[in-house]
Amino acid sequence: MIKAVMVMNTQGKPRLTKFYEFLPVEKQQGIIRTVFGVLCSRAENVSNFMEADSIFGPDSRLVYKHYATLYFVFVFDSSENELAMLDLIQVFVETLDKCFRNVCELDIVFNYSKLHTILDEIIFGGQVLETSSAEVMKVVEEISRQESASNSIGLVTKTVSGWRNR
Amino acid sequence: MASSSSPSLMDSLFQRSLDDIIKGLRHQQAGESAFVSKVLEEVRREIKSTDSHTKSTALQKLTYLHSICFVDMSWAAFHAIECISYPNFTHKKVGYLAISQSFQESTPVILLISNQLRKDLKSNVEVEVSLALECLSRIGNLDLCRDLTPEVFTLMASSRIPVRKKAIGVVLRLFGKYPDAVRVCFKRLVESLESSDSPPIVSAVIGVFCELASKDPKAYLPLAPEFYKILVDSRNNWVLIKVLKIFTKLAPLEPRLAKKIVEPICELMSKTGAKSLMFECIRTILTSLAEHESAVKLAAGRINELLIDEDPNLRYLGLHALAIVAPKHIWAVLENKEFVIKSLSDPDPNIKLESLRLVMAMVSESNVVEICRVLVNYATKSEPEFCNVILGSILSTCSNNVYEIIVDFDWYVSLLGEMSRIQHCQKGDEIENQLIDIGLRVQDVRPELVRVGRDLLMDPALLGNPFLHRILSAAAWLCGEYVEFIRNPVELMESLLQPRTSLLPPSVRAVYLESAFKALVFCLHSYLQSATSSDHSALGLSDPGVSSQSYDEYSGAHGENGEESGTTLIQENHITPDSVLRLLNLIDMAVGPLSGSYDVEIQERTRNILGFTELIKPVLSDSLHPQDERHKQQAEASKMVRLLHDTFSDELGPVSMSAQGRVPVPDGLVLYENLADLEAVCGSSLPASSATISFEGSHNVEGATSIFISDQKEESEPSSESTSLLAEHRKRHGLYYLPSEKNTEHHEANNDYPPANELKSGVTVSNDAQDLAKLAEQSFLPKRKSKQVKARPVVVKLDEGDVLPISSKIPQAKDDSLSEAVRDVLLGNEADADTLTQKAAADSVSRKKGKEKLNAKEQEDDLDHMDSQSGTVQNPVKERSKRSSRKQNADEGDHGGDKGKQKRRHRHGKHRTREGVQNPPANVISQTPVPDLLL
Incomplete structure (x- = not known):
């Protein structure tokens, strides 16, 4: 079971947080702070695991990957394989890359809900349901199609940026 | 500008989008929180709008702030529910995201989504169904799961793979929250295992079974043939990893299953190119198939490959695998000992920790001294955090099972002293515990303990380190309690009362004072003894057994200190009238000012000491000089001192954890009486006068060990340094x-x-690497000649209660009923799933009540039930008796809920008839759920 997915930048700002068991916001904030505190103290070129029992309770493992300005962090229990989780981070990032063409932090900042859509296709309620980024892309495109279809039916966009973009 | 009640047209027309908020946040340098609260204010206004777009945009912004800026959004629960009911997909999606991010089982409005979820689960739009399933898998509680089980059941047969896959995924939540869903969905779940045409489905099902089996593997043993088929046939690494996880749980339950899977797993391990799968194979073999020697050998070979890999992740996992195998096959670790030792200095913290764990796993009676020496040495050069990890693991390894691996306690005690002096040491509490524990348990080591304690007490620099205060407290207590082993009690008194003790916390200072008191009594006692005996024999004192033995050891252990032994000392420990005077003056000077201390412990002890010196002073000062009155006065003084001395010299032993419980409560003692009245009484009474101390005279005089100090044994000074x-x-x-x-x-x-x-250690810091290498060469050689001079001293152990009892596992009600349901379904004891689909919802409400009470009983029962199925050859007589006992159990359960009882009987009835059919009454292999695989 996967317990949490976090994406944060190298300043410790969260970019995406998903906890598969309910946690109050204060706890979430504390956890992100603690995890970041450990991550930023670690050298490059060391293994990608981190002791997580003290943060997430017994039987917790944590892997992370550092890409450019972002940390991708997965927390899980003994029903998952550590190396497979590292691969899964890779799958997630590859999908983002396909979706945004050379993904960078800004894409992730501005595409909050799309990020959730992608992640939900890969991890479903804590279980890994899809590991092929091509399959994920198919569904994500389908969802985007649905979204734009429903939007075109709607009235004139009312948001400021909606006006500006015309 | 905020028109509070109804939003102005401008506001709703120019609502800021999520992008605007994100941009705004990025431009805020300092006042981010002000910006957030402003946006929040807007959101609160906009979210009340009746326009679906305005509302959903507001909710989207709120969800964003919730997960990025940690803003509370529980107040918006109802608005989120409104959003999912909109027909527009975008709005619906925003609502679902908000719900799954912020709802919990106890969210009050959660039940309101039940209908909307059902509607979306039945939707024709695939992505809408997905949204609803995702939502259910995140927030489903008992009621939601019960209500929506039929819909999920339908979706499990959906022709659309993505939907079907997610429906299977959500089953895990259903089973977890509403175990009766098993009776509906389980069959279809098992059938999905065989849909080898669509890999995503198999992957999803296996994932669900992996989670289920990790909680209660026994219930899924009957499915072993299906899992085995996947293990052999599947080419998907994800699926294979999950299947291996399942077998890791199942194999220990069924030896024949283990035998069957060993071969395919070994084959998989050697053929696969994926490191993750290979590692999973290794882990499965090491955890669950460790009896299969050849498989373990193969796995060890693969571990070696991991260890030499460049990737630190693989090296770390390799070491981790060694740690798994260590308890059963230490040879696999020993084969790699060089690598393990080398990894202690790896830059990677994970690798370091793991190799430390392995080093500790290799510790045995014969090499503990060398390993600890190297590790302590290594700790002094590590950064503080790792240093303490090393110290912690040394402490826990050495104290394991009442110091099982320690033979030479003198060495261990001095190691503890050495560890206390390491700069970053923060293990004060643990060292304190062990010092005192060893003092109580191991009589023979007390002289050395006292020496170590004295060295610590005498070092004024240590008093400045708050981490050491607990250790100093232990040292002070030991030196006071076993003061008879102190060579120079006067010196001890001086260090206990040195000015820097003001740096200690009151609790520790109180221990210091108490020990000073004990030392004072001891000094006076031996002074008076020697004064009496010096009338008869000169200065040479008679020497009782204890002290001579202790000093023999003393010089034995420390005589070899080279030059020091030659140049040592003076007859310090002979107590002269002068030194007695000096002591009393010292007490006046150092303890006197403390009598006004605000800490009650310190004050109490101070008053005790001062009261005693007041009493003894006049008698003693007379006895110091005039020759003629001496005898009379001395007799009086020594009577007083002896009383106290006897008080202090009774032996304290370790106390069993359960000792308190064994004390019977005397008749007529009311323990639970309200003591409120007592306050009135206590409040009015004045504190008792401190100068009067009364001591009971009923002490066992034979038990008291009075120590005479012999001046022949004084050549060696233990530590001239301190x-x-x-x-x-x-x-x-x-x-x-x-x-x-x-x-x-x-x-x-x-x-x-x-x-x-x-550190005093002779080993210089520079040759550490050399040391490590040497350690690798020598200390792990299995046939090391033990050069023990002394036999292991007696370590007092209590029969029971030495350690805290491990609280027995409380059976979890939920899992219980889940596995019960699974078993029922697997044994085919239930009616058709379809009829149950309708029944389940109605049934569950009424059943809930009775079930809780029955759980404990049923579990017992179920274990029994499993036993008879586990597939071992069983004696029919035994079988029968078991059955009858089960029947008894059932009868005993009368006070349980009626409904549950009936059901259980019903089940047993069926079970019995099954047995009757399948098992002829001879010695047969009892019906096993996995026959085709295992025979």
Whole structure:
């Protein structure tokens, strides 16, 4: 079971947080702070695991990957394989890359809900349901199609940026 | 500008989008929180709008702020529910995201989504169904799961793979929250295992079974043939990893299953190119198939490959695998000992920790001394955090099972002393516990303990380190309790009362004072003894057994200290009238001011000491000089002192954890009486006068060990270093200390004493690498000749209650009923799933009540039930008796809920008939759920 997915930048700002068991916001904030505190103290070129029992309770493992300005962090229990989780981070990032063409932090900042859509296709309620980024892309495109279809039916966009973009 | 009640047209027309908020946040340098609260205010207004777009945009912004800026959004729960009911997909999606991010089982409005979820689960739009399933898998509680089980059941047969896959995924939540869903969905779940045409489905099902089996593997044993088929046939690494996880749980339950899977797993391990799968194979073999020697050998070979890999992740996992195998096959670790030792200095913290764990796993009676020496040495050079991890693991390994691996306690005690002096040591509490524990348990080591304690107490620098205060407290207590082993009690008194003790916390200071009291009594006692005996024999004192033995050991252990032994000391420990006077003055000076302390512990002890000196002073000062009255006065003094001395010299032993419970409560003692009245009584009474101390005279005099100090045994001074520290300290605080006459000439030689924290170990820091290498060569050789001179001393162990009892596992009600349901379904004891689909919802409400009470009983029962199925050859008689006992169980359960009882009987009835059909009454292999695989 996967317990949490976090994406944060190298300043410790969260970019995406998903906890598969309910946690109050204060706890979430504390956890992100603690995890970041450990991550930023670690050298490059060391293994990608981190002791997580003290943060997430017994039987917790944590892997992370550092890409450019972002940390991708997965927390899980003994029903998952550590190396497979590292691969899964890779799958997630590859999908983002396909979706945004050379993904960078800004894409992730501005595409909050799309990020959730992608992640939900890969991890479903804590279980890994899809590991092929091509399959994920198919569904994500389908969802985007649905979204734009429903939007075109709607009235004139009312948001400021909606006006500006015309 | 905020028109509070109804949003103005401008506001709703120019609503800021999520992008605007994100941009706004990015441009805020300092006042981010002000910006957030402003946006929040807008959101609160906009979210009330009746326009679906305005509302969903507001909710989207709120969800964003919730997960990025940690803003509370529980207040918006109802608005989120409104959003999912909109027909527009975008709005619906925003609502679902908000719900799954912020709802919990206890969210009050959660039940309101039940209908909307059902509607979306039945939707024709695939992505809408997905949204609803995702939502259910995140927030489903008992009621939601019960209500929506039929819909999920339908979706499990959906022709659309993505939907079907998610429906299977959500089953895990259903089973977890509503175990009766098993009776509906389980069959279809098992059938999905065989849909080899669509890999995503198999992957999803296996994932669900992996989670289920990790909680209660026994219930899924009957499915072993299906899992085995996947293990052999599947080419998907994800699926294979999950299947291996399942077998890791199942194999220990069924030896024949283990035999069957060993071969395919080994084959998989050697053929696969994926490191993750290979590692999973290794882990499965090491955890669950460790009896299969050849498989373990193969796995060890693969571990070696991991260890030499460049990737630190693989090296770490390799070491991790070794740690798994260590308890059963230590040879696999020993084969890699060089690598393990080398990894201690790896830059990677994970690798370091793991290799430390492995080093500790290799520790045995014969090499513990060498390993600890190297590790302590290594700890002094590590960064503080790792240093403490090392110290912690040394402490826990050595104290494991009442110091099982320690033979030479003198060595261990001095190691503890050495560890206390390591600069970053923060293990004060643990060291304190062990010092006292060893003192109580191991009689033979007390002289050495006292020596170590004395060295710690004498070093004024240590008092400044708060981490050491607990250790100093232990040292003070030991020196007070076993003061008879102290060579120079006067010196001990001086260090216990040195000015820097003001740095100690009150609780520790109280221990210091108590120990000073004990030492004082001891000094006076031996002074009076010697004074009496010196009338008869000269200065040479009669020497009782205990002290001579202790000093023999003493010189034995420390006589080899080279040059020091030659140049040592003076007859310090012979107590002269002068030193007695000095002591009493010291007490007046150091303890006197404390009598006004605000800490009650300190004050109490101070008053005790002062009261005693008040009493003894007049008697003693007379006895110091006039020759003629001496006898009479001395007799009086020694009577007083002896009483106290006897009080202190009774032996304290370790106490069992359960000792308190064994004390019977006396008749007529009311333990639970309200003591409120007592306050009135206590409040009015004055504290008792402190100067009067009364001591009970009923002490066992034979038990008391009075120690006479012999001057022949004084050649060796245990540690001139700490004495020199004291000397230096005296220089600094010259005003305070009385001159140390005789010490000076000796110490002139080494006045440049080493700083407090430097280790005394002869090993220099530079040759550490060499050390490690040497350690690798020598200490792990299995056939090391043990050069034990002494036998292991007696360690007092209590029969019971030495350690805290491990609280027995409380059976979890939920899992219980889940596995019960699974078993029922697997045994085919239930009616058709379809009829149940409708029944389940109605049934569950009424059943809930009775079930809770029954759980404990049923579990017992179920275990029994499993036993008879586990597939071992069973004696029919035994079988029968078991059955009858089960029947008894059922009968005993009368007070349980009616409904549950009936059901259970019903089940047993069926079960019995099944047995009757399948098992002929001869010695047969009892019906096993996995026959085709195992036979």
